[in-house]
Amino acid sequence: MAITGVCTPKGFRAAGLHCGIRKNQTKKDLALVLADAPCAAAAVYTQNKVYGAPITVTRAHLANGVAQAMLCNSGNANTCNADGVEKAETLCDMLARAAGIDAGDVIIASTGVIGQPLTLDPIQAAMPSLVAAASAQGGEDAAQAIMTTDRAIKQASAVCTVDGVPVTLGAMAKGSGMIAPNMATLLCFITTDAAITPPMLQKALTEAVADTFNMLIVDGDTSTNDMVSALASGLAGNPVIDRDGPALAAFTQAMRGMAEGLTRAMAKDGEGATKLVTCHVTGAPDAAIARAVARAVIASPLCKTAMFGADANWGRVLCAIGYAPGDFSVQHVAVDIASAAGRVAVCRSGRGVPFSEEEAKTILNPDEVTWHIDLGLGVAAATAWGCDLSYEYVRINGDYRS
């Protein structure tokens, strides 16, 4: 059993099992995170105009800033279905009855194929065992149950000190395709034992997501169902974080660090990925341009295939920089490639500089590589994460529904 994840903070139990939404009986498809008591709650949601029924229901449930459980199925997105909202509400009712909590305190999520009606029977049949199985050791089962095309289980935890009191955060996440940042573009469930008000929890979450999950691109497709939510049990015993200040800053920093780790894990597990690719932009005139440039390079199919081929084709990086949104000069652009195997300059003042192709190939061979881009215009910086584009991405997505 994992010792890090949604059950690491005090006050949370979790479970995950196979209920039958998926045909493959060895793949868990239903996850639960249950808090001992109602928690301060917050979430950020996909900005896609087409969004899943679970998003509609969760948004309504979190209007009061309180929730006690997270329920998530994989294998079906419950999106673009006529009866989606009704079924999502029914799922919350089932859990509420089985767990003795308020249906309005359930965060509901679904992930999988869009546009196929969700069958409730297997979930209804499994609900009592799901609730009974919830324990402090259930985090890994839950993390397995939310996976779709993910190859790796994604869990994390973090600790920080708030007014002298140790506070713990935990999380599980899924995501390896249909990923492009737009406020929230994947599923991540965060728990913490911090005592914090819902508005401050929302603020910490929004800030942490902006620099992490929102800077992740696998394929450029912003999903319909993605959500990052957080529950805070308050059991750490810290003075309640109820305003801006050092306590909120420390908490936000811990959440950002945890989210960055999960972001990197998702990039590395991107559909078909053989490499984690990081793009670090410095010297930008403002943060928006820094982010736009980092995201353009990470999203470019031509930069991605070059990374798959370990080809230092920096001209494609310049091309992506040039079409990144925003009005800025490209005269001073400097580009380096780097990895554990070394670092080499490939472009200065927007023009190529001589470098050894052999050395560059060696640097691009490891499974984690970085483009360092300095625009030479200012002091703003940003980092984006993604992966290469391989044959395997095409195989996975040419054959997803079967």
Add this chain to the structure above:
Amino acid sequence: MAITGVCTPKGFRAAGLHCGIRKNQTKKDLALVLADAPCAAAAVYTQNKVYGAPITVTRAHLANGVAQAMLCNSGNANTCNADGVEKAETLCDMLARAAGIDAGDVIIASTGVIGQPLTLDPIQAAMPSLVAAASAQGGEDAAQAIMTTDRAIKQASAVCTVDGVPVTLGAMAKGSGMIAPNMATLLCFITTDAAITPPMLQKALTEAVADTFNMLIVDGDTSTNDMVSALASGLAGNPVIDRDGPALAAFTQAMRGMAEGLTRAMAKDGEGATKLVTCHVTGAPDAAIARAVARAVIASPLCKTAMFGADANWGRVLCAIGYAPGDFSVQHVAVDIASAAGRVAVCRSGRGVPFSEEEAKTILNPDEVTWHIDLGLGVAAATAWGCDLSYEYVRINGDYRS
């Protein structure tokens, strides 16, 4: 020899040969289109902030609306090089001396790898033979010489009647990767024997490109070097088109039709493509939203891989519609898939409708398929063209420079 192309209109000769920029001696790499006399000229250019030296030079040369020749090499983009502009100017001088024309009347273009210095020697050595070879039968050689990863030669022609006088247009184009519309994102050289002023030629060209080349996406990467240019010899003998009116409309319509044919040819020849995919959007509240939706669906890697797998995964289409820029409702969306093998409804009012997966697979099997999307909100329409995403795209671009 081709009977359709840049030499179809009166007053143009062309040639294409292998000069040695490319190592492969069987691949032509230098193209020339030469007019008998100075022509009215116009062009649209890539909007990438990083653009090739040939773009800088051509823009300056076309400031007076007059040109007499188009010179284009493949194998090297002459972009992001310290001496790029100087070398592009030198190439124009070489051609001017060899052909007895003004260097300021040369439209210069380069396409290929970005950021590698261009070697002028092989071009200089070949220039006399290139000019000597220019003939009314040289259109196909020229069209071959501008190709990079293109598999098919792309030529077209069109005829229209201007004030009772037959006017002819011809064109050659290249493009199969690094294609995403942003004013002009490929190379296309258009000739015509119409008598038309440079401002009216520019207007016709800009309008024709907006509905055709600008609605083409292969991979979402807007190239640094792309340009569509036009030369009008005036030899058709029509009354000069010098204002808005039926004559300009007829000419623009002919150019648009020719450009649409080349756009479809480029989509079909997209890097690694096995299918030409068209997205036809109707019922949009305005033209901008119609275009944004059509482009989002065509650009989506998940929609592209689904087409490669002949999978009617319409949920991915809804997802792409939902993240298309613009503020509009998705409540009334209707989606059909169609091809020569039939047509089937897969979504109504934003929700799935029952359909036969077997029938859908049959419809998606041919090498030309169409998504019909009706937003149910207004009367604006748009069409975008692209292709599927295959293993071959990854192979080509993981290994481009070697």
